[in-house]
Amino acid sequence: MSTQTSPVDTTNPITASTRTLRRRLANEDLWTRATAPVALVVLTVTFTIVNPKFLTWPSLTSMLADSTIPIVLALGATFAVTLAGIDLSLASTVALGSVTMGLAYQAGLPLWLCCLVAMATGLSVGALNGVIIGWVRIPDFIVTLGSMSLVMGLSLIFSQGKPVQIPERALTFVSITSVGGIRFNFLIALAIGVLLHIVLFHTRFGTHLLAVGDNPDAARAMGLKVARVKLAGYVICGLMGGVGAVLLTSYIGSSQPATNTDYLLKAIAAVVLGGVSLFGGRATIIGPILGAILLTFLQSGLTLVGVSAFYSPLVIGIVVIAAAMLMRGRK
Amino acid sequence: MSTQTSPVDTTNPITASTRTLRRRLANEDLWTRATAPVALVVLTVTFTIVNPKFLTWPSLTSMLADSTIPIVLALGATFAVTLAGIDLSLASTVALGSVTMGLAYQAGLPLWLCCLVAMATGLSVGALNGVIIGWVRIPDFIVTLGSMSLVMGLSLIFSQGKPVQIPERALTFVSITSVGGIRFNFLIALAIGVLLHIVLFHTRFGTHLLAVGDNPDAARAMGLKVARVKLAGYVICGLMGGVGAVLLTSYIGSSQPATNTDYLLKAIAAVVLGGVSLFGGRATIIGPILGAILLTFLQSGLTLVGVSAFYSPLVIGIVVIAAAMLMRGRK
Amino acid sequence: GCSSSSTPSSTGSSGSIKIALVLKPLDNTYFGAMAQGAQAEATKDGVSLTVVAADNVTDDSGQAAKLNALATEGYDCYIVNPTSQTNLLTGLAPISAAGTPIVNLDLPIDTSAAKSAGVNITTYVGTNNETAGQAGGKAMMNLLSKGDGVALIGGLVGDPGSNARLKGFTDAVNGTLTITQTVAADFDKAKAKSAAATILLANPNIKGFFTPSGDMALGIQQAVEEAGKKGQVAVIGIDGTQDQLKDIVAGGEPAAIEQFPYLMGAQSVQACIAAHSGKTIPTSVETPVLTVTKDNAQAALDAFPAPPSDFVVPNPFQ
Amino acid sequence: MNDIKVELRDIRKTFGSVEALKGASLTARRGEVTAIVGDNGAGKSTLVKCLTGLITPDSGTITIDGKDVRFSSPKHARAAGIETVYQDLALSDQLSIWQNLYMDRELTAGIGPLRFLRRGEMKREAHRLVADLAVNVPSVTRAVKRLSGGQRQAVAIARGVMWARGLIILDEPTAALGLRETAQVEGLIRRVVDAGETVLVVSHNFEQVKRLSSQVWVMRAGNVVQGVRTEDVSGEELVGLVTGAITAV
Amino acid sequence: MNDIKVELRDIRKTFGSVEALKGASLTARRGEVTAIVGDNGAGKSTLVKCLTGLITPDSGTITIDGKDVRFSSPKHARAAGIETVYQDLALSDQLSIWQNLYMDRELTAGIGPLRFLRRGEMKREAHRLVADLAVNVPSVTRAVKRLSGGQRQAVAIARGVMWARGLIILDEPTAALGLRETAQVEGLIRRVVDAGETVLVVSHNFEQVKRLSSQVWVMRAGNVVQGVRTEDVSGEELVGLVTGAITAV
């Protein structure tokens, strides 16, 4: 019975490779995923025409280095978004992480331990979010809205609003030193990307994360521990907030107690432009990375070509909408 | 055949009224909807114990007046959220509305026309969002993220970052004058609430809005014009942004070119605490109103009982999570 | 409705005075110092001080709501540093009507709007931000030569304080230096650093950066150093935070404009006490700015957060 | 030609690389039940959606009452009196039963733009209608989400029957239904046909097809490969036609 | 007692005010097909969910292989070798067919915590399995979302059969299936039973129940009102039992 040829054969007279190509072009996913890379190319070409300095090696590497923190945060946000959730506390986690790192440094701990403290802080915030979302089953939006305020409050209380300088060569090293022009911090972000790609697509946990994000009821019916998977997803997200805190502290050489909500919006914009569905269950790692680079190039490019501060939000808004429209228009 | 008694009679020996009560108590919706009112009562009792002045008529009416703008914006956000969407541009719409209102005033237009200009501005932003979301079918999140930046840019360009004073008695009148202690602006917000309740639950459009939010595919299959319904929902949301701009201008006596992103988060928090589902298709009007009052009472109450500025974000975060948890714990 | 708010305390005993301070956000070093100065003065004088703050620099209505809540409680004096020139007027109207003194700190309230709202400001304490910007311009002109290019890295676009400082600077250097571009970095150190790095790439001939915030100045200085242009590009920032002063001492930034927010906070409390005890006080006290360079940086740092010892600031309300 | 209610000619539809319809044609006569049968994935639901305007076919013509039509949206099909019970797109889950029944056909009162819903009347009517179907459905104010599979299906069918004026299309209407409910629905279909409506039904249940329909179309891999009068074919022959074991009767 | 694989005793479950189960009891013998029939809303799916741990019953006991069990999650039921094809909770739409087939049973390689998916192997195996079912399903790397109703059902059944070790529960498995596919699934069930598995099937199709099962339980309004050996009952009697026209055979 298993060898019987199906009477319903869908093979066409056209060759297999043409069919593959056609299927790929018709695939709506592909277009969604092409948004960030295509927009990136268009943007680069445009800026280079206006100011050829845009496409020079020093400029490119400097912009890539600037995209490090957005990339790491976008990768974190990807895990929340894949769960059909969101982590509004991400930006304030960065602030709290840098504050605890500063406190640890003031307390005289060695630098590597300070970095671990920042990451542990991010991880704890993620765990708090994950536990409440997973077990108490409150919508992620309201939980992380609450924890955003809570975490912001903690960093205000711990720091009394004052930044702590961390004048350590070893710390600023990663933001300054480069290999062939490409900065260490960017390489770190890429390494994290590779790691998370493996986690998402080559481990059981990754598959379970996608399944829970797609349909938690079906996932539960298949025996997945939905709450535990959600917890793990939010922990990764929080951890990336902690890593972002370390990178930020390394970049500016001090802690930063004030929450920069831009980080949050930029991270989520990068995730969405990168083709990750806000409804969960569908994700890539390369997409959010390209999305974060896109947004950084846009911001830096506007500064580079000398667009006034008053005009840059307008241009950013138009580009974001245009990037999204360009791709949808093809369907 | 239609008169035949069903053999599967589910009537129980317990009386009908007991059953109704039991059904109501077991109804998960009811608990979701009870979150805001219960939290409001708990909060009021707590604050009153700490400082009896909290529960005095002048204090209550003053707080209610302060909740006017959050209420109006929460009502606007309700329409986007009911569509399973979100309007991130809401806060920047308030800024742009106040800027265009200021420009109109500078141009010498009569005050009522200035107010109309602000509302028309909000309406236009809503229409822009609605058209792109409805017809181009880009996810609402990315569209309104783009328009947030775009609108922010416009208000900076139009205003050159400078507020315009509008020292008109007639304008500040609504924020100051009261009827039996209750300020006019709060009464206006209530009137808008009643109006939108009628729109949502007593018109065809309201039903269609819920249906589209619940399941756009099913709604389309039933012949609803999904894009048009979405447009109308976002227009209402934008219009509320415009009304918020008028109320803000009346409240602070000048235009406000810088966007206050708190408005956005507070509006959405109010909507969610008010029991409106972020997945769309289920909404109330009273819920978001109570949610907005809750958040305002919380903020003002902390100030009133003298919680230090450093601690208030922490407490707000805890209360938001606790309010949500309290109710879910009952399930 | 705050009929009970004007109960005068018994004469002389300042210990029973309750002062409310409504500030801009505390996660900003500048406003944080203001709160510290006020608190230190309050502790010294034995008065009670309640500090509330806006959630962010654009939190106009939230700050107003907090003032309204405090108004219900009935304090003996209100010190306000508003986020905009008019946002607190609605809340101040009943306070003023009850005859309670109001001290305006830092950002001046619009006088005509205050008059039409029936708000009587007892006194203003603060630096004229344009003056501070001008001082920055002068310091920059001392360091550069005619025609050199400078870039401005502002705070939040539309923030009145930031705008006034930039305007003061622009007015001062007009005709001498060339302002190549103005960008906004939202008072964020990382953003300021990144913007400065980009500007240095786009315009290698740039000779100076001016910024209205101390945190941003530090970030810009880092960008300059990482571009290998330490000493060739002058970074001047307003605020004069402790870290800025340290950086000047260490040979980083060439100059800063110290604005003494700590002093402003302290003076506003002094004004409250004076007003409450019925003294006639000046309607405006302008706190001075100090241009800090390598010459006087160590002295300024030693005295921080108070002004350096040779910089005498008497209590103007005695 | 006057007894032909619907004619589909050479309908093609491709989804990406999947050719769901490869030129399907069929007709349905006025006032009788026409059945479509075929394997899973044969393209039955896609054909139905092309007819109701939910999908725009790549090519082909649709004729209703002798006139060429081109519905660009289900709204137009509904306006033309065509009601459909889709296999997958039935109901708005969080809305109540009565709201689903009256979707886009709400009763209103008022004048001009000021029109308000007649909620009470719609609830009462909905209750009567559901009771008429004798399906064990709880209160009509209940959200559709909590109904059992069969209860949901019953609501969808009730809606279709309620509003059809000329043609009603049912895509596997009794797949989720129990014995009694199936009998009920079949009775309903007969009543509807007796009242002069035309019915197009997709079904995997050949007994049902034999019981109900006058004409059967067999689909296979995107094509309509056979059309026969039901009376001319036995159950076994129908099976043979579907599986491809026989190619004509 | 050794030939009783599953016994449910006096299971009760209330959702809000709806008493979905009012003390249902039944047994299923090892190595045979046991069917559950009943009207829509009778509580069949709820009973199945109680057995698999997806729902915790309010009261009642569940015995498997003579031992009282209490599954607090479907994970435990699956670990005990029980696989279920739910009526409504079948698949993760956006995941591919092979990912669905191997859900929570993924093959990995590696040591300790460093375990990576054997994607290639799973895809190959999944392909073989689906081909075996002879359902016309496209490439196993395709997302489940775009499959037709019957194709989806086939994937869900394939998964159940693939992993069952002892008991497989099918809730209306062939409702969406065509003739050929239904025959295929029935053949599969017979093969599974021949291999010693126990099968519990919910179905509205009485012919199928007669063809497949050895024992039938009739549910009505939350109760199991009758249990008979299939051989002792005719199709008409079964109909009578379900509708309540007769109360015993």
Ligand SMILES: Nc1ncnc2c1ncn2[C@@H]1O[C@H](COP(=O)(O)OP(=O)(O)OP(=O)(O)O)[C@@H](O)[C@H]1O
């Ligand atoms: N929106 C879509 N995108 C891509 N492919 C689709 C889409 N809808 C249907 N298909 C494919 O088109 C083919 C025909 O599907 P259709 O739903 O019409 O089958 P059917 O005859 O109704 O089957 P069933 O009896 O299982 O309901 C299938 O192979 C299906 O996978």
Ligand SMILES: Nc1ncnc2c1ncn2[C@@H]1O[C@H](COP(=O)(O)OP(=O)(O)OP(=O)(O)O)[C@@H](O)[C@H]1O
């Ligand atoms: N989660 C739930 N919440 C509330 N009521 C429910 C829930 N699940 C089922 N019910 C109700 O319980 C009763 C039994 O439902 P169940 O799904 O078990 O029926 P069934 O016998 O499987 O019917 P069908 O043949 O239509 O699938 C129905 O009245 C249904 O509305």
Ligand SMILES: [Mg+2]
């Ligand atoms: Mg179908």
Ligand SMILES: [Mg+2]
């Ligand atoms: Mg069922």
